[in-house]
Amino acid sequence: MAKIKYKYNPESLKYDRISTSFRTKALIFLSYFSIILVTAVLLNVIYSSIFDTPKEKKLIRENNQLLFQYEILNNKIVNLENVLGDIEKRDDNIYRTIFNAEPIPKSIRDAGFGGVNKYEYLEGYDHSRIVTETAKRLDQLTKAVYVQSKSFDEIIKLAKNREDQLASIPAIQPISNRDLTRTASGWGYRIHPIYKIRRFHYGMDFTASTGTEVYATGDGEVILVEYSRRGYGNQIIIDHGYGYKTLYAHMSGFNVKLGQQVKRGDVIGFVGSTGLSTAPHLHYEVHLNNKKVNPINYYFNDLTPEEYDRMIELSMRSGQSFD
Numbered sequence: 001m002a003k004i005k006y007k008y009n010p011e012s013l014k015y016d017r018i019s020t021s022f023r024t025k026a027l028i029f030l031s032y033f034s035i036i037l038v039t040a041v042l043l044n045v046i047y048s049s050i051f052d053t054p055k056e057k058k059l060i061r062e063n064n065q066l067l068f069q070y071e072i073l074n075n076k077i078v079n080l081e082n083v084l085g086d087i088e089k090r091d092d093n094i095y096r097t098i099f100n101a102e103p104i105p106k107s108i109r110d111a112g113f114g115g116v117n118k119y120e121y122l123e124g125y126d127h128s129r130i131v132t133e134t135a136k137r138l139d140q141l142t143k144a145v146y147v148q149s150k151s152f153d154e155i156i157k158l159a160k161n162r163e164d165q166l167a168s169i170p171a172i173q174p175i176s177n178r179d180l181t182r183t184a185s186g187w188g189y190r191i192h193p194i195y196k197i198r199r200f201h202y203g204m205d206f207t208a209s210t211g212t213e214v215y216a217t218g219d220g221e222v223i224l225v226e227y228s229r230r231g232y233g234n235q236i237i238i239d240h241g242y243g244y245k246t247l248y249a250h251m252s253g254f255n256v257k258l259g260q261q262v263k264r265g266d267v268i269g270f271v272g273s274t275g276l277s278t279a280p281h282l283h284y285e286v287h288l289n290n291k292k293v294n295p296i297n298y299y300f301n302d303l304t305p306e307e308y309d310r311m312i313e314l315s316m317r318s319g320q321s322f323d
Contacts, residue, residue, distance in 0.1 A: 070130050077137050099158040168240040170217035170298045174284045175206045202292040203285035210252050210280045212271040216262040225258045233275020249283040250274050
């Protein structure tokens with residue numbers, strides 16, 4: 001039972017009963033309630049700052065699990081990068097070598113993503129670094145797989161054209177030469193017959209009498225038929241495709257015309273001594289991707305191992321060339 005309060009009245013010399021209005025009671029209740037509410041809020045803030053709520057604990061467990069999954073994903077990406085790196089090495093050093101194709105430049109394989117920061121939306125979070133790094137590695141891996149896929153498409157195309165390629169590669173001697181002693185000069189430094197100075201001889205000379213038949217060493221198209229009294233004299237160049245070209249110089253006459261398609265073994269002209277030449281012979285060159293290479297490596301179709309060894313021995317003898 002609530003206490004009854006009284007107040008002394010000096011005029012009446014009596015104690016008058018104090019009656020509290022509803023408004024006063026309401027204000028008192030609200031003040032107490034406000035104090036309790038503020039106290040409860042403060043206690044909740046203090047508790048929350050010290051102890052995690054069940055919901056926060058659940059979120060923390062989920063975040064830790066997600067970080068763990070990101071670490072597993074990154075380990076898998078590393079394994080995939082290693083596997084892809086091995087495939088790229090095989091592609092450049094085996095598959096493309098077999099088909100005489102240029103390796104894919106490293107600048108293309110390792111090209112990044114320039115321009116606008118496409119990962120900006122991942123920044124600003126507690127674990128933005130690992131998320132952004134994972135996204136970047138996945139994008140780079142995706143691009144590398146795409147480049148490798150296009151490379152395999154090219155390799156498949158080369159494989160389908162392999163028969164045509166084998167027929168196009170220079171693979172025989174340009175002159176029927178059973179007596180290999182008639183090979184005059186090979187690849188390397190030689191004394192020039194006219195200038196009498198040591199110069200590099202980019203090709204191979206075959207001595208033969210004027211009018212000896214000269215053969216195309218591979219299938220291709222005649223892209224040059226030139227009459228000249230200087231340098232290589234009368235010469236023919238055949239484009240075999242796949243990066244190969246062959247040059248036949250100092251000829252006395254031609255048996256083909258510009259633009260003509262020829263097959264390996266076709267007679268394209270005749271030995272002579274035109275241009276800077278001191279005796280009848282054929283100067284023969286092989287070009288691969290616009291670089292002169294040693295023709296000695298391209299006689300595998302019509303020489304026995306013994307004849308090939310003999311050819312190498314003769315071609316390596318230093319001395320004077322015929323042009």
